[in-house]
Amino acid sequence: MRRLTKKIAASALALSLVFTMGTQCFAANWGSYFGGSEGWYEGAEGTLTSNTDKAWTAQMASIGYGGVWGAQVYKNGISVKKGQQYTLSFDAQSSTCDKWVYVKVSTDETLAFSDWVQLKKGSTTKYSTTFTAKANAKSVYFGIGGEFGDRQGVDTDKDAAIRYGVFTSTKGALSQLKDVDPTFSTTVKLTNFYLGAAKPAKVNLKSVKAAKKGKVKVKYKKVAGAAGYQIQYSLKSNMKSAKSKTTKKATYTISKLKKGKKYYVRVRAYNKGKKAYGDWSKKKAVKVK
Structure with missing residues (x-):
């Protein structure tokens, strides 16, 4: 008992x-x-x-x-x-x-x-x-x-x-x-x-192509529910010292890049108010003209 x-x-x-x-x-x-x-x-x-x-x-x-x-x-x-x-x-x-x-x-x-x-x-x-x-x-x-x-x-x-x-x-x-x-x-x-x-889904980075005059055009598929996108680019594959740009569009042109240099680019989506970010896309490399 x-x-x-x-x-x-x-x-x-x-x-x-x-x-x-x-x-x-x-x-x-x-x-x-x-x-x-x-x-x-x-x-x-x-x-x-x-x-x-x-x-x-x-x-x-x-x-x-x-x-x-x-x-x-x-x-x-x-x-x-x-x-x-x-x-x-x-x-x-x-x-x-x-x-x-x-x-x-x-x-x-x-x-x-x-x-x-x-x-x-x-x-x-x-x-x-x-x-x-x-x-x-x-x-x-x-x-x-x-x-x-x-x-x-x-x-x-x-x-x-x-x-x-x-x-x-x-x-x-x-x-x-x-x-x-x-x-x-x-x-x-x-x-x-x-x-x-809620985190947005992972971005599908479709292409990163060199444009004229030190520019690179980035294209990716839009993510449902995303409020915008953060584009990160760096001269190093580990993305150290990377710079970032944000946009609400599915394409973005990065300018003022160093001619003849190889850059690495990746993208991720964010939700309203940037309270949560999705996973980074795969990186793509491009050589600037």
């Missing part, structure tokens, strides 16, 4: 943390919770060993079997507005085992967006998606605890039905949602985190 009481109390504590984290403040960086290290024996044991605005590392001695929220990393103070488009992107890896991770953008249990990501051991998963927020949200959570798809109906895991519904609607049968042995240890690392205004 003492064991059952401890389990119920600890589970209630974990659920309370999921519900109330949105009211805490962790500035620009990440907060964390590892249930096994807090006395909830179903949860994961671990600690956050690195923590910056765009990255974190979770050293997990055991992944546990209390569901994804048995270990969680979260950031508060974000601002996502219902009906607006956002880009969520990051690189993530699990060092020694395949690992399902659940990411949600929400205020408590009110979801703006959520998704499941499977990490393959020893390799980096590059994740990027653009979504329209279903609700206002002020937090982003990564559930990284051991997940075995067996917590539907558990009174202290009200989120289970929600996240399992997301899984079956986007990934398929719930039987696929199986982590390794709950005693397994791994390091989950996330880098290059971005959650903000």
Whole structure:
């Protein structure tokens, strides 16, 4: 009975943390919770060993079997507005085992967006998606605890039905949602985190041709939703000391270039207010006449 009481109390504590984290403040960086290290024996044991605005590392001695929220990393103070488009992107890896991770953008249990990501051991998963927020949200959570798809109906895991519904609607049968042995240890690392205004798609740079009198004409395909384009050019292939021009058109002529020199050119799109930039196009080289 003492064991059952401890389990119920600890589970209630974990659920309370999921519900109330949105009211805490962790500035620009990440907060964390590892249930096994807090006395909830179903949860994961671990600690956050690195923590910056765009990255974190979770050293997990055991992944546990209390569901994804048995270990969680979260950031508060974000601002996502219902009906607006956002880009969520990051690189993530699990060092020694395949690992399902659940990411949600929400205020408590009110979801703006959520998704499941499977990490393959020893390799980096590059994740990027653009979504329209279903609700206002002020937090982003990564559930990284051991997940075995067996917590539907558990009174202290009200989120289970929600996240399992997301899984079956986007990934398929719930039987696929199986982590390794709950005693397994791994390091989950996330880098290059971005959650903000939707990034435009990558520009297709069609041509860079020399024109007369030290000029180069640049042509590229317009990107849907882009407010404008940044053109960067340099005498060095690594784009060091590059100069930039901006335009709203699909062509641009760069002038006052050094005659007889080879220049490298690339282009990227930006959204309204230049709040987010797309990826750079491939570089093209051209020799100025």
